[in-house]
Amino acid sequence: MTDFLSPNYLLTPSTLDTLADAITKLSPLAPQVNADGLCRLQPLSEGVLSSQALSSFVPLKKVFLPPREKLWSFQSGQFSALKQPEPFAVVGVPLCDLQALWYLDQVFADDLPYQNRRARALVVGMPCEQDKECRCDRQLMPLAGDLFLDQEHAWALSPAGEALLRACGAGETTNKPLPWPTASAGTRPMLTEEQYRSAADAAIWAEAAKGCLSCGACSVVCPTCYCFDMLDESATDGSVTRNRSWDNCFFAEHAKVAGGHDFRSGRANRLRFRMEHKFFGFGALHGQNSCVGCGRCRTVCPVDIDLDQIATRLSGEELA
Amino acid sequence: MKDALQPVAAVLHNIVPMATDNHIFSFLPEQPMALAPGQFVEITLPGVGSFPVSACDQVRDGLITACIRRAGRVTEALYQLEMGDVIGLRGPFGKGFPLELFKDQDALLIAGGLGMAPLRGLLQALLDDPHRKARIIVLYGSREPEALLFREELVELSKEAQIEVRFSVDFAETLPSLDDRVVCKIGLVNELLTDLNFAPRQTVAAVCGPPALYHCILEELALIGIPAAKIFATLERRMRCGVGECCHCVAAGRYICKDGPVFSLEQLRTMTEAI
Ligand SMILES: Cc1cc2nc3c(=O)[nH]c(=O)nc-3n(C[C@H](O)[C@H](O)[C@H](O)COP(=O)(O)OP(=O)(O)OC[C@H]3O[C@@H](n4cnc5c(N)ncnc54)[C@H](O)[C@@H]3O)c2cc1C
Ligand code: SF4
Ligand code: SF4
Ligand code: FES
Numbered sequence: 002m003t004d005f006l007s008p009n010y011l012l013t014p015s016t017l018d019t020l021a022d023a024i025t026k027l028s029p030l031a032p033q034v035n036a037d038g039l040c041r042l043q044p045l046s047e048g049v050l051s052s053q054a055l056s057s058f059v060p061l062k063k064v065f066l067p068p069r070e071k072l073w074s075f076q077s078g079q080f081s082a083l084k085q086p087e088p089f090a091v092v093g094v095p096l097c098d099l100q101a102l103w104y105l106d107q108v109f110a111d112d113l114p115y116q117n118r119r120a121r122a123l124v125v126g127m128p129c130e131q132d133k134e135c136r137c138d139r140q141l142m143p144l145a146g147d148l149f150l151d152q153e154h155a156w157a158l159s160p161a162g163e164a165l166l167r168a169c170g171a172g173e174t175t176n177k178p179l180p181w182p183t184a185s186a187g188t189r190p191m192l193t194e195e196q197y198r199s200a201a202d203a204a205i206w207a208e209a210a211k212g213c214l215s216c217g218a219c220s221v222v223c224p225t226c227y228c229f230d231m232l233d234e235s236a237t238d239g240s241v242t243r244n245r246s247w248d249n250c251f252f253a254e255h256a257k258v259a260g261g262h263d264f265r266s267g268r269a270n271r272l273r274f275r276m277e278h279k280f281f282g283f284g285a286l287h288g289q290n291s292c293v294g295c296g297r298c299r300t301v302c303p304v305d306i307d308l309d310q311i312a313t314r315l316s317g318e319e320l321a
Numbered sequence: 322m323k324d325a326l327q328p329v330a331a332v333l334h335n336i337v338p339m340a341t342d343n344h345i346f347s348f349l350p351e352q353p354m355a356l357a358p359g360q361f362v363e364i365t366l367p368g369v370g371s372f373p374v375s376a377c378d379q380v381r382d383g384l385i386t387a388c389i390r391r392a393g394r395v396t397e398a399l400y401q402l403e404m405g406d407v408i409g410l411r412g413p414f415g416k417g418f419p420l421e422l423f424k425d426q427d428a429l430l431i432a433g434g435l436g437m438a439p440l441r442g443l444l445q446a447l448l449d450d451p452h453r454k455a456r457i458i459v460l461y462g463s464r465e466p467e468a469l470l471f472r473e474e475l476v477e478l479s480k481e482a483q484i485e486v487r488f489s490v491d492f493a494e495t496l497p498s499l500d501d502r503v504v505c506k507i508g509l510v511n512e513l514l515t516d517l518n519f520a521p522r523q524t525v526a527a528v529c530g531p532p533a534l535y536h537c538i539l540e541e542l543a544l545i546g547i548p549a550a551k552i553f554a555t556l557e558r559r560m561r562c563g564v565g566e567c568c569h570c571v572a573a574g575r576y577i578c579k580d581g582p583v584f585s586l587e588q589l590r591t592m593t594e595a596i
Contacts, residue, residue: 072326075367078407080328112566113324198593228568230561231326233368241367245326248567255569258559259372259392262532264572277574284565284576 008163009156010171017153019169021049027090027123030064032057045092050150054095054129056295060224061098062105064091065118069246072114072231076240083114090123094146096181097137097293099126099158101224103145104291108227114245123147123161131182134296136189136309139181141290151180189294190312194281197315209311210269212304217249219298219306220275225291228255250274276308325564328365328409329354333402334384340468342391343435345377346399347384350410356380358443359417359527359555359583362387363563365409369398373414373560373578375439377471379446385410388438388470414563415582418443418527418553426525426551427456431538433510433530437461437470439555440529448483458519462489462510462530466497476500487513511538514545521546527583528554535596539586552586556595 012020031045032055040057042064074081094102102124109115124146131137147162148155154177157163220226230248235241248255251272256265265274282289292308299307331350338344348364356362356376362385365371372395378386391400402408428447432440440459447457463469469488479486479502487504489512490496496505506513510530526542528534535554542552558570558577565576573592575581589596 073328075409078330080330080367080409082327083324108566111322111325111564113322114326116322227566230567230569231371233370235368243365243367248569250568254559256559258557259390259396264558274571278568278571281574283568283571283574284579287574 008174009154009177010166011173011175012153012155012166012171014153016170016172017050020150020155020166020171023165023169024049024090024092024123024125027088029090029092029123029125031091031093042091049092049125052093052127054093054127056095056097056129056132056135056297058297058301059222060295060297061091061094061102061124062224062227064122065102065105065115066109066227066229066247069244070114072243072245074240074242076238083117086118086121088121088123090125092125092127092150094124094126095129095295096126096139096144096179097135097295098224099124099144099146099149100137100142100293101291101295103143104225104286104289104293105227106145107286123165124158125150126158127151128180129182132296134300135182136294136296137182138189138294139179141293149179190309190316192280192312192316196317197277197280203315205311205314206269206273209306209314210267210272213251213268213272213306214303215251215253215268215271216303217251218301218303220249220251221247222297222301223279224293224295224297225279250278272306272311276311279308280312325411326562328363328411330407331385331410333404333406333408335404339388340470342400343388343468343470344391344400345386345388347386348408348410349384353383354380354385354410354413356385356413357417358420358446359439359553360413360415361560361563361578361582362410362412362414363560364389364395364399365411366395366398366402367409370395371409371411371561372396373563375442375555377438377441377445379442379449388435388441390435411563414560415578416580418446418555418583420446422551423447423525424450424453425455426523427458427519429458429460429519429524429526429542429547431460431510431526431528431530431534431542433462433534434464434468435470436529436531436534436555437463440527441471443527444484448478455523456519457484458517459484459486460489460510460513460517461486462491462513464491466490466493466505472497476503479503487517489513510534511541514538514541522548525551526553528552532557532596539589539596543586549586549590553583554586554589554596555582556584557582 029045126149146158257263279292331348334349335347374387377388561567565579570577572595
């Protein structure tokens with residue numbers, strides 16, 4: 002879908018330096034591997050230009066939809082408004098996370114806290130190397146973000162990104178395609194909604210869900226999982242804060258209503274629901290597959306549940 | 322951009338006890354709020370939580386009125402509040418009943434249990450239309466006679482020949498003595514349909530009740546001859562955000578809070594597993 006992006010620029014060394022300075026001023030976050038071996042998005046310690054795209058354990062979504070964020074507070078009968086975030090940058094974002102960002106941008110198009118952060122963030126993608134767990138697909142959906150940097154090449158992904166490049170003195174444009182990793186799109190299973198639905202009662206679901214611990218780790222690390230709950234916190238001074246925190250469709254309370262009726266009871270139903278969301282989308286995004294193929298869920302699952310494998314079985318294809 | 326997750330402060334204006342654990346609460350929001358029949362608001366009790374609720378009346382003098390059952394943690398806390406206390410309201414959310422379809426058509430309202438609360442909101446909207454001449458038929462089933470909500474009011478309206486009412490109760494030693502015009506039977510609410518004299522082709526139906534009610538009655542209404550596009554049901558789901566983001570309410574790939582909660586049978590037939 003996004004092979005070429007125009008304009009894309011060939012940058013001179015001095016333009017690159019100016020750009021790196023501009024980004025550094027925005028206290029950038031970047032994926033970095035820590036001593037414990039885990040890759041986290043954290044304040045960048047080295048220069049912008051020496052960073053590289055890595056798949057962080059917890060994906061980019063945490064920057065725009067924090068695991069826990071304050072929505073409002075209440076004191077003496079008054080609800081307070083939101084505080085505006087400071088401008089910031091994220092660099093070293095892999096292409097799959099830029100796709101996931103596009104998806105979240107659609108979901109949260111009318112969400113003020115999310116959009117406040119998006120409007121103040123500069124998101125910079127960089128090329129990555131394909132990991133053995135990755136199955137990214139450039140055709141899946143468009144990219145969001147502001148810039149993409151590959152050594153002396155730069156792509157403007159947004160008007161803000163383009164303005165920044167021009168302000169830094171970028172001039173000469175080229176026709177270089179984005180450096181997607183050699184994607185394994187051919188090996189992604191194709192599951193139609195009919196196949197998904199016709200398998201409504203299939204033993205496949207029960208079997209796949211049998212080992213599931215309902216731990217929710219797969220949704221935590223998924224760059225396009227976004228469901229949330231809202232919980233209150235009372236302080237000793239009588240003030241109340243409402244927080245929005247990540248929720249998880251694997252949790253037993255997710256679809257339960259007063260009186261105890263559960264609209265999605267049992268693990269098999271919940272696994273089906275997660276798969277439905279990933280492969281077919283909800284609401285206005287119905288029809289949009291949102292599994293960007295990052296492989297995080299597969300890697301993190303303690304019992305090796307793999308949505309692609311389930312899809313392969315449901316679609317009646319042989320396992321690759 | 323409006324922050325849909327930010328409540329508007331509202332004062333608890335009045336509490337009218339009706340049946341046990343089913344009181345009518347009215348709230349006066351700081352800024353005027355619209356709320357059509359079938360739509361809902363999220364009521365926030367700071368420090369406790371929030372829950373969705375439909376109105377049981379038209380917005381009158383700026384007041385948002387709902388019949389709220391003491392059903393759990395947050396509603397329990399609401400029952401502890403006093404008049405003058407401040408709560409928060411978010412909304413209005415969702416798509417309500419298509420009032421324009423009810424014009425010049427007979428209205429058949431079918432409620433089970435607490436389902437009468439939102440339908441009473443629709444009923445008030447129909448009664449408020451000064452040009453309305455068509456029939457309004459209310460079929461209302463409840464566990465026991467004491468649990469029938471708005472019972473006196475419905476009987477009164479029936480006496481005035483503004484509406485026609487039939488009650489059913491699951492259990493009762495003796496049936497309450499109601500007005501002659503009011504039918505009351507022991508049994509399930511769909512049994513009230515069997516000898517009902519009405520013109521299905523010129524009727525619009527609205528159904529609200531527990532999930533079990535929807536399994537049979539919606540298709541039954543279609544069988545009798547009401548077009549599927551004129552049979553409406555309002556779906557209950559766990560709802561947190563109200564704006565199609567949090568995913569709790571999703572059924573058949575749709576955000577029930579945003580696309581619904583009111584759907585026609587024509588829509589529901591395409592929504593696998595929604596009812
Ligand atoms: C569109 C709509 C209209 C409704 N209209 C009415 C009405 O007119 N009158 C009335 O009494 N009740 C109505 N309800 C049901 C009402 O929302 C629940 O009774 C209420 O949420 C119970 O909250 P609780 O905290 O007291 O219960 P608990 O069981 O303690 O709930 C715990 C948590 O689950 C959530 N929850 C529980 N049940 C529901 C539910 N059904 N929907 C969403 N979240 C839920 C609550 O928000 C709460 O955070 C309506 C529900 C919906 C979806
Ligand atoms: S591979 Fe797993 S974690 Fe990555 S996008 Fe797909 S479902 Fe989400
Ligand atoms: S519903 Fe499940 S699959 Fe969808 S965003 Fe929430 S946790 Fe992820
Ligand atoms: S209530 Fe949050 S998506 Fe419907």
